[in-house]
Amino acid sequence: MNEVFLGTTLSAMSTGLGALVILFIGGSITHRWRDTLLAFTAGIMMAASTMGLIPEALSIGGFVPLAIGVFLGVFTLTILEKNIPHIDLEHTKKGIEFDEKAMLIIAAITLHNIPEGLSVGVSYASNNGGDTGNLIAFAIGLQNAPEGFLVALFLVNQKISRFKAFIVSTLTGAIEIVSGLLGYYLTNYIAFLVPYGLAFAAGAMLFIIYKELIPESHGDGHERTSTYSFIIGLLFMVLLIDLF
Template sequence: MTEVIFGSVLSALSTGAGAFIILFMRGSVTHRWRDVLLAFTAGIMMAASTMGLIPEALSLGGFIPLAIGIILGVFTLTLLEKRIPHIDLEHSKSGIEFDEKALLIISAITLHNIPEGLSVGVSYASSTEDTGNLIAFAIGLQNAPEGFLVALFLVNQKISKLKAFIIATLTGAIEIVSGLLGYFLTAYVANLVPYGLAFAAGAMLFIIYKELIPESHGDGNERTSTYSFITGLLFMILLIQLF
């Protein structure tokens, strides 16, 4: 129980750690570097889902629970996307009022963080001890650049740096609640564990392919982003092998 709380808090607060950089920034960040960050985190999440969550779900429940869980994860993210219109954080221009666009961004990021928190909680309910720490670490690495980009967007909308930092940090706080929910659901109903792991994998794969990869290819940086994706993938594989 202590581990799931610690892992959920750590992954959630990584959003604030990324946003913290905005307090010391002068000027802006190029699209190239934003694309590199997005692609790197996509590689990290790809390795975590395909080498951590999916094998674990297969070993615990077999193919049918894996397929059902992945489909449910993708379906849930699809519903979220339809309910909350997607706005491209990285390639948007300034000049849109905060109360129209920024609130939508904050709502979208907060809702999209729910499946990530569930992923962490479900992973800690797994019988494999290191799975929870692995997924918490992967989600945390993904949350850091996300928090930075949200804070950067808010600053571009004429929000003060301190307020942008606080708001971006709070968008990740929902992961603590959803992490605990995912843990309790699967820890006390053992048969749900493979479904929960597969659900987390499906949600992560959706985010990778639908959000992170397309957004990292939006400014002509496809080759650089591809290299960054592979670097993130190898980095996470190395961590899996070491720990």
């Protein structure tokens, strides 16, 4: 129990770690660097889902629970996307008043963090327990760090103080602690849910990778740099899986 709480907390608080950077830099960063960060985290998540979550779900429950869980993850993210207005952090122009726009982006990021927390929680409930859980917590944490930075950067560009932007961005990740513990308890005490939960997490991550991270990392003419960064991120995570 201590391990799952620590893992979900560290993963969630990585959002704040990324946002912390905003306290020490100006209110802007080049598109190339943002695209590189997004692509790198996409590679991290791709390796974690295809080499961690999917094989684990397949070995525990077989193909049918895997397929059902993946589609449930994709469907859940699709519903969230359709009902929560998505604001592209990379390419939007100013023009919407702060109160409306800021609340939309905060709500969207917070709700999109729920499946990520579930991913960590159900991973700790698998047969490999700590190994898979730590792997997914690390992957989600790496994804959360640049996300936290981009949210804080957005708020600073909306004339919010850097400290307030850091606090708000950090709080958007806190929901992952609650959803992570919920995912752990559900799958830990209802054993047959474990392969579905792992596959759900994989489906949610794959949706985020293909629908959000890759398109956003290719939106400013840095496709080649982003592609290299994606591959490096994937290989980095494969190395960690192999070592640990």
